Amino acid sequence: MSDHMLLLKDSKHCPVCQDALHWQPEVGEDKNARHRRKYNILSVYYLILLHLICLSLLGWLFLLGKFNAGMSSRQGLEMLDFDNRYKDWVPVTYELRAENALENPPSDFMGMPNEKNTKAWDELITPTYFAASRQDLQKTKESINDSVLLGHPHNGEYYLAGLGVYHDIHCLRRLRLFLHSNYYYDRLTDVNLQYLREHLGHCIESLRRSVMCSADTNIFTFTWEDAEEVHPGIFRPNPKSNQQRKCVRWELVEKWVTDRHVPLSPVLLKPDGRQDKIMMV
Structure with a gap:
């Protein structure tokens, strides 16, 4: 072949x-x-x-x-579905603001610890938690089965809830307390320090995720005005942090949660049916 x-x-x-x-x-x-x-x-x-x-x-x-x-x-x-969950939820409106964290006079939250700024931070976190109805959880598609029920005076008809922004504020406040631990804590044992470091480690990671999730893309620049002398004869320009940005009107959010808020030590309904007052901050 x-x-x-x-x-x-x-x-x-x-x-x-x-x-x-x-x-x-x-x-x-x-x-x-x-x-x-x-x-x-x-x-x-x-x-x-x-x-x-x-x-x-x-x-x-x-x-x-x-x-x-x-x-x-x-x-x-999925994005549309997520947006629909929070439609007609917290009333969010926006405004343009130009703020500078270094402006004078300082805000009520700034400075070394004193009665005034301690009170300002305490009042800021007062409405951290609110009573959420079953309909609220269903609307936002939060799990009901493993959510914590509120006891008296809600008697198991509402759930303990909070807005994400208040968790961020809680973490910032905790970091501030630790920064000024000599003022706010009488004595910290090794056990106390270990707990705080673990808690604050969680807070730092939570804040990192929150900041990167919202990702403020407003520009900022620098100025030689009032340049900081970081070493003898070496000056570093200052960032101009007063750029205009689109901000949520905070007072509307604060009013919404204040109208629904529960104490920072609410009475909670335990799985065994008993009620207990528990500090949540």
Whole structure:
């Protein structure tokens, strides 16, 4: 059996190959001509294979595009669903503000600890927790089965809840207390310090996630005015932190939670049915 017959013996379903199977060298045909004919037949094979590969790639790209479109569509629906959960929830309106943390006079929350700024921070966290109804949890798609029920005077009809921003404020306050521990704590044992460090480690991570989630993209620049001398003769420009930004009107949020708030030591309904007053800050 000749070489070209061995090469094409399984190609009976290919018309071009059938022609090749029945091809016989012409009288007087030289060896180079036979090689050219074999080359032409192999070229047909390669072209068919190349077309199949191209069609496969096109099909794969089409399916990938459909998959990505489906993913984008699902993500869009999930985002819309999330927005709908909090529609008509807390009344959020916005205003443009230009604030500077270094402005004079300082805010009530700044400075070394004293009665005034201690009171300001204590009042700020007063409405940290509020009574959420079953409908509130269902609307926001929070789990009801493992949520903590409030005891007297709510008698198991409402759940203990809070807004995320108040957890951030709680963490900032805790960090401030630890920063001025000589003022706020009479004596800290090693056990106390270990607890606070673990708690504040959680707070720092929580604040990092919160800041990166909201991602303030407003620009800030620097100024040589009142440049800080960080080393003798070496001055560092100051950041200008009074850039304009779009802010939530805080007083509306604060009023919403204040109208629903429960004490920082609420009476909670335990799983065994007993009620207990527990400090939550």
